[in-house]
Amino acid sequence: MNRAALPDQASTQAVAFDQLFWTMVGFSVLIVLLVGALIFVFSLRFRARTGVPRKSVAVLESRRVEIFWTAATAFFAVFFFWYTSTVTLDTVEAPPDAMEYHVEAKQWMWKTRHPSGVREINAMHVPTGRPVTVFLNSQDVIHSFFVPAFRIKKDVVPGRTSTVWFEATKPGTYPLFCTEYCGTNHAVMTGEVTVMTPADYAAWLETRAEGETLAATGARLFTEAGCSGCHAEASQVHAPDLSGLFGRDRPLANGDIVTADTAYIRDAILLPERDIAAGFEPIMPNFTGILEDGEVEALVAYIRTLGQEGLGQ
Known part of the structure; x- marks a missing residue:
């Protein structure tokens, strides 16, 4: 295999992944050569010879060889x-200071929302x-987020938020693919990730009209959907306080x-009757079919910011 045939190494994960890949390839080649050499030597050494009875061939037994090979x-x-x-x-948990992007997969496009609220379709600038x-998140079917230059791939399943992280190291434009068959136009569900220097990225952001961040949308929905009526600090309803909730252990009634x-x-939000918080009654309404996936995602993003603030106190 030619190294030049591999995609660029454009992230820290790509370097570690390629080192692992070539280490295992090299070890596999070494084992193949060793086994092949032993077969060749044994075929010559113990081949059948004219006039030599088969039973006269010595049987080789060595406990040391067996112990060494097993060990x-x-x-x-x-x-x-x-x-x-x-x-x-090392690729599972992102550093705490990581920038947060939200990507929504939909037949057949990628919709990206930047931390500042800037939105893109089939593109991502970092x-x-x-x-x-x-x-x-997915609006419809299972998709898969794959950037070969970063060596990252993550399935996007409807009804579940998946996360993946990377740290880009090399400016350039790199292809983004969906690698899970998702329908008729699966092959055209592609995009580009543009990696820029911090200065160029800041200049690019200035040319884009900033929109409402996902957390800000969630804060608005928190009131509009009636969540604040039970979870706000001044609420008369006995409901869990969401400040500082995210990332902490939550005792359940069971x-x-x-x-x-x-x-x-x-x-x-969608299955409130499944995990009842200890000390609270199961009075949380079910928002399945009331809130869209994007709205649930926004609410989760807002509650996550409350958790970060709470943990920082």
Whole structure:
């Protein structure tokens, strides 16, 4: 395989992924050559010869060889488990100062919302040297967010918020694909991620009309949908206080303890009867069919900001 055939390395994850990939390829080639050489040597050494009875061939037994081969196999199995796990786990959780982008997948386009509220279709502009967390939602079917130059790929499932993060390192324009068959025009569901220097990115933002951020939309919906009637500080209804909720452990009425992450908050809006908070009655209305996916996403984004403020106190 030619290294030149691989996509550019345009993120920190790409470097780590390629190191892992070539390490495993090199090790696999080494094993193939070793086994091939042993087969060749044994075929010559122990081949059938004219006039030599088969039973006269000595049987080779060595406990040391068996122990060495078993120990070496176990060592490399544990080593590669540790190596791949380390590389994979480093890509799971984004740094706390990561920029937050929201991407909505829809047949057959990608709709991007920047932290400042700027929106794009089938495009995403990001600066170099800044971690970026992408919150992914789907309006219809399963899609898959794939940027080969960043070595990131994440399925986007309806009714669930997926996250993926990266840190771009190399300015340029890189293709974005959907790699999950999503319908007739799946092949044209493509886009571009444009990586810019921080100065160029700031200049680009100045040329774009800033819109309402997703958290700001959620703050407005928090009142319009009636959430503030129960969860506001001055509310007369006995409902959980959402300030500082995000990221903390939440005791449930059944004795379980869950982390108030994005999935939990989304389920609390759409499936409120499933996980009842300890000390509260199951009076939360079900908003399934009342709120659209984008509105639920906005509410979750708003509650997440409340959590960040609460955790910072």
